[in-house]
Amino acid sequence: MTADLKTGGPGAPAPRVTRPTPKASKRAHRRWDLTGILFLLPYLLLLLVFGLGPAGYSVFQSFVDERGGTGDVGFGNYAHVFADFRFWPAVGNVALYLGIWLPIMVFGVLVLALMLHDRASRFSGAMRLVFFLPGAVTGSASVLLWYCMLEPSLSPFGAGLRAMGFTSGNDVFANDNLVVVFAVIAFVTGAGQWIVIMYGALQNIPDELLEAAQLDGAGPLRTALLIKLPLVTKYVLYMVILSLANGLQLFVEPQLIYGITRSAGSPWWSLNQFGYALAFQTGDFGSAAVISMLLLVLCAGAGIVLIRRTDFLSTEAAR
């Protein structure tokens, strides 16, 4: 209390001077800070040069109109991009792709994770590994693999494809089917990792809770739907937002499928493809920056929603 009076009013910060060994502890803290900053330095540098740098650069570039050689500052690039005949179809394609893929993903991952969690067994463990494996095949390898899986003349699923009315690769890789094709590929590739994460989240549900439900007469189905499901919604949100951010970036699948078929899709089928085409085919980096900005704002916005809606920084509160 006396210290309080000495250092100022009641609102003053708790004075450190009253601690038994004031000077020693203060010096320790200061030296500590320096080491901490040194430890942070490599990451800070990377964050600055490869995170904030390019993000800031795209903001700048997107407002500088260099197509006329004048370097006007304004919304010229934005107007140019929004008026481009390729832009809205690309937005539509990506939106439709997300609209199909995300619900399949949420439903599929939850159903499979709940089924696996119903009863712990070696079967369940083996299945988790099996579901995880397709995640090893991503990018260009996944395009190669799934092109062959969806080509009826090559595929082990050929009979099924033919039964569904697809007799040749051209039937499958028709423009109208592309969003579904990409959604199927993305689901098989990505589901396993989320199943493992969701399973981990289910493992965190206290046993007493599940035993209590059992005593109350809840069967496996009701336990799954009424008790387990509500407890993992945080992870569902996490999955949806991260998948959304990743799905927006769709590039390699449409790029290579077009490269292989020369008929399905186009070099500007997705937003990232369109940005790439603007930058490297027309050399219009200002307009490409508009696409980068768009993707960046959407992803960062989704990220901020996630941080505010969940307890991502909860360890902070607990400290």
Next chain:
Amino acid sequence: MSMNAAVGAGRWTPLRVVKGLVLLGFAVYCLVPLAWLLLAPTKTDAQLVGGNPLAFGSFDQVLLAWRHLVDYNDGVLFDWIWNSVVYAGGSLLLSVGSSVMAGYALAVSRIPGRRALLVLTLVAMMVPPTALVLPLFLEINAVGLTNTALSVVLPASFYPFGVYLAFIYFSTSLPRELLEAGRLDGLSEFGLFRHLALPLAKPLMGLLAFFSFVANWNNYFLPYVMLSEESMYNLPVGLGAVISGTPALNPANGGSFLPITRPEVALAGLLVVAPIVVVFVVCQRYLVRGILAGSAKG
């Protein structure tokens, strides 16, 4: 056998039968494509089209496909393999090193602007690296580093996800008392990290190395944009160039004098995938535990 053991443990109810069928059905859906990829290089192109998709051909055919693949552009395949190792290895070291150090500092030391940095890291974590590739190209181009290993390794070393995970790990699993005790024993601040934090962080580093390796081994868009010379490609970009640059997968697009057909392409795909599958199988148990630990604490 394990399945019988599991099922035998209880009664057969309709629900459990449905459950088993769904799980097994999805397992088939996951495994059959991988099996196909593994078998495809053992067959000729004609066998792939006409024969049983899951039949085994011969080892001689694998050897033949390998020779064709090696002949492709004077052995550029070896460049791709080497590049993949260098790019993935380099970014692994830099990303894991920088994120373990940063996560430790954020968790235990007092740094101005610490909370803002954490929020920024979280936002950066949500932004997929591909979103920044085009402006990154301009930046790298401005310093004249395009088409070099650094243009791929350095941007891929920025690893906010790793920083966040390391931060969670150190703030929950590293008791403050331990650090205090170390300090009393006369350890320097660096000594605390070296002798107390690092030994505790082995599972964390394994997890970070796993995620970093998988992401960077498979990286496509960044090297695709940065690298203009074929001999600088990594395996995924090289594979992409082969499947979209030759009519191998789609012979209807016109014949080719190259002996690169579907078995060769499948073998190249296998080269891309094999290390990841091995890492998956080896790490799966630890991984589940690691993610579990992460989610229990996060």
